[in-house]
Amino acid sequence: MKRKLAAVAVLSATALLTGVVQVSTAAVADPAPQSQGAKQRADLIALANGQAGKVAHALALGGQEQLVAKDAVVDADGTRHLRYERTFAGLPVLGGDLVVHQKADGSTTSVDKATGATIALPSLTPQIPADKAADQATGAVQSTVGIAADKDESPLTAVHQTGKAELVVWATDGSPRLAYRTTVEGERADGTPSRQLLVTDAASGEVLSSHEQVRTAAGTGKGVFVGSVPLTTTQSGSSYQLKDATRGGQATYTLKGKTSGSGTLVANTTNSFGNGLSSNSESAAVDAQYGAAVTWDFYKNTFGRNGIKNNGVGATSRVHYGSNYVNAFWDDSCFCMTYGDGSGNTHPLTELDVAGHEMSHGVTSATANLNYSGESGGLNEATSDIFGTMVEFYANLPSDKPDYLIGELININGDGTPLRYMDKPSKDGASADYWSSTVGNKDVHYSSGVANHFFYLLAEGSGAKTINGVSYNSPTSNGSTLAGIGRDKAAQIWYRALTTYFTSTTNYAGARTGTLKAAADLYGASSAEYSAVAATWAAVNVN
Template sequence: MKRKLAAGAVLSATALLTGVIQVSTAAEATPTPSVQAQAAQHRAGLIALASGQAGPLTKALGLGGQETLVAKDAVVDADGTRHLRFERTYAGLPVLGGDLIVHQAANGAVGAVDKAVTEQIALPSLTPKIPADKAAAQASGAVQSTVGITEDKDESPLAEVHQTGAAQLVVWATDGNPRLAYRTTVEGVRADGTPSRQLLVTDAATGEVLSTHEQVQTATGTGDGVFVGSVPLTTAQSGSTFSLKDASRGGQSTSDLKGKTSGSGTLFTDTDNAWGDGTAANRQSAAVDAQFGAAVTWDFYKNTFGRSGIKNNGVGATSRVHYGRNYVNAFWDDSCFCMTYGDGDGNTHPLTELDVAGHEMTHGVTSATAGLNYSGESGGLNEATSDIFGTMVEWYANLASDKPDYLIGEEIDINGDGTPLRYMDKPSKDGGSADSWSSGVGNLDVHYSSGVGNHFFYLLAEGSGAKTINGVSYNSPTSNGSTVTGIGRDKAAAIWYRALTVYFTSTTNYKAARTATLNAAKDLYGSGSTEYNAVAAAWSGVNVN
């Protein structure tokens, strides 16, 4: 972080509060044949809908003859209004920054279009001046020479580097100056054991590094053992053996890496279906945290937004625990669709706190939807999105052992004095985050520029001023001295989620986020509604006007 389905399928609210581990029967372990298949089929149908519109929309939008729209995602409202998300190609090459969203009436009429960049693409040549092998070598060399290029200044240096695959020719348009470029993946391992997978874009004429994106999103901290306490788990049964695999949530599972830093690990199994003992000394205890964190994150997105898994395709993620040795970190990796946790200092402090799980897996949701660039203001919005929904996962679970709040990473005690990693009511209390927008906020580390989005969300949900919520004292200021009245966290989260999935693009900045969330509020509650006006007031309260 420095970064109610059918009975038997999902835990009931009553069961969640009893602290009893759910014992699965063989029947419960068998997936309902249609649930995952229906989710995948529904998503495939939406993508097919968008794909069917790609050709006509290419012409309607006046794109050049060498440009093609490629469907990525689609959202269809109850009244039939469509929000079709596309990537773009130029002469068959992927266009980075070419993503756009077409808002289309049920009858096919185009209402509006949100583009990541508005500039026309017209390249004088498709012949690169630098060959692919040299571009790949330059990318690897750039990573080595800077000891790991990354927007995340809190990452430790790379201890080893190697290129993965060939350099791919692309069109770079993100900065509004379309040109030919190469995209290269450079992998490595950081000095602290964190895997690194950096996506570098280099100019095909000069070799200049245009962009870097660390694809492994990390959460840094230390913990004091198991966080979730006694909780229910849905497991699978085969004969007399149970395993930490949840068929009711897309087959998501938890495995033991046993100190390794690669591979899928070994699926946790047990004979009595009673897992862990609440201590770090028992290897199953961290697995309970991880499996429960993944389950609650799934349930939050499913029951709140109707989202079936991180990619909305009914497929569950894998959680891996006991990564490396003395590894004080946790991370989400899109390439393996997995969440990974270290055991912390001395291998006795697993990093399996609930809001860490919700935060990191939300990076996967962002990747599958808006694809917010992990740099500048877009990167701040990316991190804020994870903080926002990581916090909402915590409120959704409502555990007595980890009481929900607007503090980020409060259980891991990263500062060693009991203070949290970040504060949503007044972000600057961490010593580095921005309370409000300024012209230089995009130059901050993304975990600090996220403060603007976090503060906006707190103001929208709870309002400004001093108050005590769930036993925690807050005092949230506004940059303009105004008084903001909150609309509640559920409405605030609904607005942010709709903005993320329907209006945000890869290059969305804070000004565009204001417009996107106002559009989302208008869609959900009406223009001029209390909620709409609260969104405007909250953004003004963080100097986004």
């Protein structure tokens, strides 16, 4: 199903030593005076909620519709971008999200809406009772037992819990109707937990949407990746813990082979963790804690973002998940990053760009919340590839030289090739280099190729070149030659578009519009950067 971004509505209204990892308890410099503190963010959310009524009236929403503030961004000049979720008669409206853009004086200039459809339901009484809807949702998931949606996903083997069916309004496809939202939990053959969110029509029981909430990055590793790095720890009595108070209390726990629970906080008495070998249970924990720290620092020092949710709270990392588990995943429900130990429990999946990729799913969830299917799903996956790559460049480790290859050290294919290539995505045999009308039908890991290619071209330009010892040769769909504006500017443009203009239903056309707006905001509408964004989208056939 193709997602569309509604037209903009304009309102007239208002760092390595061999051996033991040396760990310091000293706070690591964490400059970012522009970042929002928890109180400031709360004040902005309160401001947005205070204006919700007026905004709803200006948008001519119906009397049964209300707006609830989700996020707020304020530019240096006072320009405000208020992100809202919508309800109808008290029911959540899926696909009803919007972003209101205001001048410093509070006057509204434009609105980006996930759907432009008018919500007017003939009845709020479902024809199917909630318990039957829950059973139907469970049945739909059970029918996929033994089947994998794509080659990167392990088959579902069990469904062991069904969440309560919640009445909602489905508006994502532009045809609002009464529906149920149900969470069905289970487990996959490789031990990955499954939490599928299904939306079913409240009249017919038809499955309108289904996506996996546990985002995974399949692969096998070759040991510990980051080498000797500094860590910030917490001393408790005679014990030192992998818990970082300078980064929102983010901490690393060991599950000791279990697949549930919070695990045990990694700690010892020497304030030195691991020895760089996977046979030492602390070595994977060092990778995980460092990966979380550098991801935090990247977002804060690059964008002023104070944690994944921008609320100053650090995420949890869990290592040694299951047995022979060849995977890693981010889960919003526990706000945690989880790593398996790989084949034979000797190859932990703790590579740096895996950490940055998965935790960036959390950033997307907290902002645009791009639907995990169709073109918006491709943009969701690409966002994680883009920022996972940028985390790798930010860390600039000798043991993991930054590049535009995704998962290049985990050797998922068994022949030394990476999971994905940003310079020419089709080199993986499945990803799209350019947009076409059928790209949204691909698995999201492959439809992401269009945006990954866009980002590489925008940052580095087209043609043959070598970066950090890796050779690239990036083509364009229209034969154009692009120079590139640098990865730092490209990342700023993508982040602003994600947090300020993208909505849950943004597709590639909408991404073009959003990034052009972002470039204009950051560098000016007549800037070389703005022109480069336009030319680069044309180079991947998004016009």
